[in-house]
Each structure stands twice: as structure tokens, then as C-alpha cells.
Amino acid sequence: MSIDYIFTAVFDPDQGPVLQYQFPRTGHYDFRFLAEVMLPDRIHERNEDWLQFFLHFHEDLQSFSLFPSVTKAIKGPDGSKVYHVLNVIHTKREQLAKRNGTLSAMAICTSFPHVQVLKPLLDSAWKRFDASPSSLTLEHVFKELCSYDFNSFTLDVSLNSSVILTLNDFHRYINSESQSQKSLMRTASHSRSFHSSDKKIPPTKVLLSSSTYGKPGTITCEVPTVFLPECVGEYDISNLIQTFINSSLPLSKYTSSLPIDEAHTNPIIVLINSLLLQKRVLFLTSKLPAHVLTSYVLSASALASGASGLLQGYLNMTFPYVDLSNVDELLKLPGYIAGAMNPTFQYHQDWWDLLCDLDNCIIHVSPELTKKNMSFRNLELIASVPYNQLSSINKLKEHTEQQLISDLQKMLIHRNKELLVRWRIRSYLLSFIRKAVSYEYMFLESSPLNPHIEKYKVEGFGWFWPDRTSGVNELSLMAGKFEEWRKTKSYENYCHRMANTDISVALYMDVSYHLDRLRLQAVSSAEAARIYLALEQYIQTDEDITYLLSLCPLHEGGLTIISYGLYHISTIVREKVVKLLEKVSRHKYGQIFFSCLSEVDKLMYASIKSYLE
Known part of the structure; x- marks a missing residue:
């Protein structure tokens, strides 16, 4: 691993935050703007603190900035390289010093995405520098830090x-x-x-x-x-959800303008929808340490991605810490995820769409949202889908917003809550994407989210409903959300990745669609046979198997849904399922998934395989 830069900053009683030293020293780039971020608001109230933030290098301008290119922030490639910065801050109480103390900070800048793990090294580097503060000491510290090669572990x-x-x-x-x-x-x-x-x-x-x-x-x-894209730093999605899931309802004040179900939307659904549609989401505290604030912001970015890089493009609009000096640049962006420690932000409701008050554990929706363009339509976009209008939705209620909240509340008391919460968020957003595919194909006649549909060898894609009327009704209710999401960078990024996928089975069939049909629908033996035969035929490469396993988490039964085919009425189907499981068992991860099957399933597998041999 290479540390690209190291900086120190101090608070000067006469000038305010000042960049003290940097190494390597270069006249090409101006880093003086970093001092304000390295010494955050209210830092004098704590003896020490730390935070993580990002630097964007703009190749066209040959300059660094805290913000990406404004015109490319939401849509299109940004044209900038993102660097990760870890910053530690120390306060010394000295009676003889001006203002009775000194504030100092040290930061390292690197392309290594897990920069937060370097804090023990940075703490040690700070102690060495503080013992003899000089540009020469900083140079020695920089070279010592560069001697570690963390990238070799990746x-x-x-x-x-x-x-x-x-x-x-x-x-x-x-x-x-x-x-x-x-x-x-x-x-x-x-x-x-x-x-x-x-x-x-x-x-x-x-x-x-x-x-x-x-x-x-x-x-x-x-x-x-x-490394999972969009998931960096000390993020904790379960803690973020636990903070707000039982708080007051942010849309309840709008009951006169919204249907009762939408006005009673859980704050977590409001947060997820706001992140998904790339609204302006601000986390605010005047009591918590800076590193706690930045953890919440980075957790929100990971949450928006599906806790797994399923949706991408959020780090370019994520700013773990901003202050009043950054407001003008921040407001140029159509959407952001940011953290602040100055109470002034709370009173400027035109600066944010959603305010997550960490001190009081309350989410506020800006009244300014009702004044924009289509008035209360903006509130409906971040509210729950009114599923009570759909008569048959209970048959597939697992993927409704209400069921998501119920599941999350149960998972938050589980020993392994963070892993379970991440999987649940991923599956929820995956269902949203699949419904968006169905929406595009039904109403727009094609779907950039899945450009391979016309070439599918196996019928069926997107989401499924008990009947066509149910599908049309639900997609109509969600049309506003889909159309708003289609304007975002995460949508564009997902379309690009799907168009260039190297997963061969994805060119022939919608694996996720057919696995969920086996899980959630009472399919006929003929339909089940068609699915199992197609899976065995088109899952050929290691990456195909990896994709299959990514849709079969162990805590939800793993390969059990595949092993059901071992008991199919058709001898041909049973033999094909054995061949499919045999491929999986030879896979580098599949061998573990295979070993997790029940003993009965393994015996049936061995019996059929023995007969084939």
C-alpha cells in the first residue's frame, strides 16, 4: 500500500485552522482547504477524535477538491479519482497557551479503501511527530507508513x-x-x-x-x-437502523395531504427511499464525536448500495463531514449524503430534504419539499407504497415495505444482527430493481436494467405476481418511484454493469426470478422441471456458480432450494439436479454450501449419483 500524502493542521488563534505541514511537498496542488475539515466544529470539547472523508482528484483541472464535478455528481462518469483520508485530532489543555490550549490534527491520504484500519498506525505516527514537530519528522513518519503493503492482502x-x-x-x-x-x-x-x-x-x-x-x-x-463498492469505513447499518426505526413518523405532520398509510411511513422507509432517489440527506449532531457522525454517514451510503455494492455511485455524493464553509459547494449538488456538527444547518430547511437528528434520534422531512415542482408528489415518492389498495398482495408480502420493517425489528435483537440486516436490505433493494425491470418492460416495452431479456432461452424475468392485474396495479402505484430512480446515477451505473456482465447464465435466464418462483410460488411439477433443467444447462462457468451462490445465503437455507429437485417426480430432473450440485460441490465456495445441505439431501444426492455411475 502507498500513502499518497500526509498532512498536519493546527488551530491558530488569529487565523483559524491552518495547514501546517504536508509531505510530499508539491507546488502543483493547493491543499490549504483541508484545514477546515481536519479541525471540525466543537472539537475543542474533546481531548481527541478522528474522522474519515474523501478527496476527489479532477484530472481535467489537475486539482483536488472535497467535491466531485458538479455537472457529473449524479449522472455519468465523474472523471475524478477518489482518495480516502483518515484524520486524527488532539486537544492539549495548556493554561499558558492562548485560549488555554492547542488543537492539532494529522491526516493520511491514500487510495486504499479500508483506510480506517490504519488508525493504530496513524496514532503511533502522531505520537512520534508530536514529540518533535517538524517537516523532517513528518517525512520520516511518511516513509515509515509507506513501508506497509496492505494491498497484498486484498x-x-x-x-x-x-x-x-x-x-x-x-x-x-x-x-x-x-x-x-x-x-x-x-x-x-x-x-x-x-x-x-x-x-x-x-x-x-x-x-x-x-x-x-x-x-x-x-x-x-x-x-x-x-472490498465491497460503496461500503467503506467504520459503517454499522444495524446501528443506523436501530437509531431511527422506532422514532416518530417523519411524514405524520402531512396527514391532511397524504393518505393515512403513507403519512404513517416508518422513518427507515423514508430514509431508504430518500437515499435510493438520491435526495439531500443530512446527518446532524452537536453532542456526538466526529467519528460517530462519520460512521452514520458511511453507514447510510452502504445502506443505499444494498449493503453490498448492489447499487453504486453513492460515494461520489457522500461527505462524512461538512461545515459552513462547504455549504455553497454542497448546495450545487442535486443530492448528497453528508454529516455536520453545526446546529445552524438545522434552521436552514432549504439546505436539506431529510435531516437525521442524531442527538434526538428523529428524522425530519423538510417542508421545502412540498414547495418544489409537483408539491406533495415529492412526499409520496419517499413514503410507503399503499399496498392496502392491492387485494392479492398478501401472497407475496415478504417483499413489501411493511414486512421489511417487521423483519428488521426481529433481526436487531439477533446475535448476528449486522449480517442479517445487510442481507435483508440487499434482498429488499434487489426486489425493487426486479420490479423496476417489470415496470420498464410492461410500460416502456424494453428495460435498460436488463437488456438481455429478448435473448432469454427461458421465459420469465423481473418480478412475479399471482395474476397480471395484480402486477399492473402494484407497478402503477410504484411508477413515480421508478421514474424518479431512472434519473439517478445508481440507475445508470446498474444499467451499465448489466449491459457488460461477464456472467454467462445471465444472458440466458433470470436466475433470481426463477429461484424465487421455486421459493414463493406453488409451481407445477412441469414448471419446476423446466427451471431445474435450465439451471443445469446454463450454469456452466465458475462465475455462473458464484452468481447462483450469491442468491442463496446460508442463513436462508443455502442450496436447499436446489436440493428440492432431488425429489422431483421426473427421473431426468433428479439426475440433472445431481449434475448441477456436483458442479457446485467442486466450486471454491460451493463446497461449503454443499456441505451445509441436510444429511437427508446428501444421502439422496449420493444415492442418485451412485445409480448414474
Whole structure:
């Protein structure tokens, strides 16, 4: 890993925040604007704090900025490279000093996305610099930090592989003790790259212990080996949801203009819809430390992505900390996810669409939303879908917003709540995308979200309903949300990725659609046979199997939905399912999923396979 820059800043009683030193020193770029961010509001109230934020390098302008290109912030490629900055702040109480103390900060800038794990190293670097503050000391500290190569631990795997590795609890199913011991023994002097071809499930984190400045064993960093797009920093989605899920209803004041069900929308649904439609979402606190604030902001960005990089483009509109000096640039953006510590933001309701008050655990909807363009239509877009208008929706209620809230409330008391919450958010947003595919194809006659439909060898795609009327009714109710989402960068990004997918089975059939039909519908034996035969025929490559496994989380039964085919009435279907499971069992991750099948399923598999041989 390479640290690109290191900075220090101080608070000057006469000038305010000032950038003190930087290394490497270069006259090409002006970093003086960093001082305001490195010394956040109200920092003098705490002895120490830390925060994470982003820097955007604009290649066309050859300059750094806290903000992406305004014209490209929501749609289109940004043309800028994102750097991750970790900043530690220290307050010293000194009676003889001006204002009775000093404020200082040190920050490192790197392209390494898991910069938060470097905090122990940065704390050590700060102590060394503080003992002898000078540009020469900073240079020595910079070179020491650059001696670590964290990138060598990163797995070079696909997005679906990352989803499998980070959102499944393999420790329940494999003897992880020996693997964890091996992973925890990695050191800086013996680092190596992990190869995705390894047959064992690779560790998602390694513990790095190393000596620093001649003091052995004093520094340890827990380094992630897997990267999920949009999911960076110390994010905790379950904590974000727990903070607001039982708070007052943000749309209740608009009962005179909204149907009762929409006015009573849970605050989490309001937050998810606002993030999905890329509204201006501001997190505000005047009591919590800066690192807690930035954790909430980064958690919101991860939440918007489906907790797994399912939707992308949010980091370009995420600003973990902003102050009043950034307001003009912030307001140029059509949407953002930001954090602030100055109470002034609360009183400027035209600066935000959604205000997440962390001190009082309340979400506020800006009255200014009702004054824009189509008035209360803006409120309807972030409210719940009025499912009470659909007579047959209860048959598929698992994917309604009300059921999502009910599931989340149960998961929040579970021991493994963060993993379960992430999976649930991912499945909810995946159902939204699939309904959007159905909407586009039904009303627009084609879907950029899935441009391969016309070439499908197996009929069926998107979402499914008990009958066509039910589908038309639900999609009509959701039309406003779909049309608003179609204007966003996350929509454009998803369309681009689908058009360029390297998953061959996705060119022939909608695997997610057919798996859910097996799970949720009482399909006929003929229909089940058609699905199982198609899965065996078109799932051929390792990446196809990886994609299949990413749709079959272990805590929801894993490959059980496939093993049902072992009991099909047709001998041909049973034999094809055995062949499909055999392919999966040879896969680097599939072997674990296969081992998690019930003993009865394994016996049936072995019996049919023995007969075939």
C-alpha cells in the first residue's frame, strides 16, 4: 500500500485552522482547504477524535477538491479519482497557551479503501511527530507508513464473490479455528497475496502485528481482504437502523395531504427511499464525536448500495463531514449524503430534504419539499407504497415495505444482527430493481436494467405476481418511484454493469426470478422441471456458480432450494439436479454450501449419483 500524502493542521488563534505541514511537498496542488475539515466544529470539547472523508482528484483541472464535478455528481462518469483520508485530532489543555490550549490534527491520504484500519498506525505516527514537530519528522513518519503493503492482502475477486465472503457466516459451518490462526499470524514482513483459486474459504480479515520505530508488537491492524463498492469505513447499518426505526413518523405532520398509510411511513422507509432517489440527506449532531457522525454517514451510503455494492455511485455524493464553509459547494449538488456538527444547518430547511437528528434520534422531512415542482408528489415518492389498495398482495408480502420493517425489528435483537440486516436490505433493494425491470418492460416495452431479456432461452424475468392485474396495479402505484430512480446515477451505473456482465447464465435466464418462483410460488411439477433443467444447462462457468451462490445465503437455507429437485417426480430432473450440485460441490465456495445441505439431501444426492455411475 502507498500513502499518497500526509498532512498536519493546527488551530491558530488569529487565523483559524491552518495547514501546517504536508509531505510530499508539491507546488502543483493547493491543499490549504483541508484545514477546515481536519479541525471540525466543537472539537475543542474533546481531548481527541478522528474522522474519515474523501478527496476527489479532477484530472481535467489537475486539482483536488472535497467535491466531485458538479455537472457529473449524479449522472455519468465523474472523471475524478477518489482518495480516502483518515484524520486524527488532539486537544492539549495548556493554561499558558492562548485560549488555554492547542488543537492539532494529522491526516493520511491514500487510495486504499479500508483506510480506517490504519488508525493504530496513524496514532503511533502522531505520537512520534508530536514529540518533535517538524517537516523532517513528518517525512520520516511518511516513509515509515509507506513501508506497509496492505494491498497484498486484498483478494482479487468478483463482486458476487465479495458478497458471498462478507455476507455469509461460514464460522457456523466450517472449522475456522485453524484458518483464523493462520490468518492472524500474517505480519508486515511476511505478507502475501491471497489467490481466489485457493480451495479453502479465504479469511475476510487478517490481523497485522508489526514493530514500529523499534518497539516490537506495539501496533496491530485488522485488515479486510475483501472490498465491497460503496461500503467503506467504520459503517454499522444495524446501528443506523436501530437509531431511527422506532422514532416518530417523519411524514405524520402531512396527514391532511397524504393518505393515512403513507403519512404513517416508518422513518427507515423514508430514509431508504430518500437515499435510493438520491435526495439531500443530512446527518446532524452537536453532542456526538466526529467519528460517530462519520460512521452514520458511511453507514447510510452502504445502506443505499444494498449493503453490498448492489447499487453504486453513492460515494461520489457522500461527505462524512461538512461545515459552513462547504455549504455553497454542497448546495450545487442535486443530492448528497453528508454529516455536520453545526446546529445552524438545522434552521436552514432549504439546505436539506431529510435531516437525521442524531442527538434526538428523529428524522425530519423538510417542508421545502412540498414547495418544489409537483408539491406533495415529492412526499409520496419517499413514503410507503399503499399496498392496502392491492387485494392479492398478501401472497407475496415478504417483499413489501411493511414486512421489511417487521423483519428488521426481529433481526436487531439477533446475535448476528449486522449480517442479517445487510442481507435483508440487499434482498429488499434487489426486489425493487426486479420490479423496476417489470415496470420498464410492461410500460416502456424494453428495460435498460436488463437488456438481455429478448435473448432469454427461458421465459420469465423481473418480478412475479399471482395474476397480471395484480402486477399492473402494484407497478402503477410504484411508477413515480421508478421514474424518479431512472434519473439517478445508481440507475445508470446498474444499467451499465448489466449491459457488460461477464456472467454467462445471465444472458440466458433470470436466475433470481426463477429461484424465487421455486421459493414463493406453488409451481407445477412441469414448471419446476423446466427451471431445474435450465439451471443445469446454463450454469456452466465458475462465475455462473458464484452468481447462483450469491442468491442463496446460508442463513436462508443455502442450496436447499436446489436440493428440492432431488425429489422431483421426473427421473431426468433428479439426475440433472445431481449434475448441477456436483458442479457446485467442486466450486471454491460451493463446497461449503454443499456441505451445509441436510444429511437427508446428501444421502439422496449420493444415492442418485451412485445409480448414474
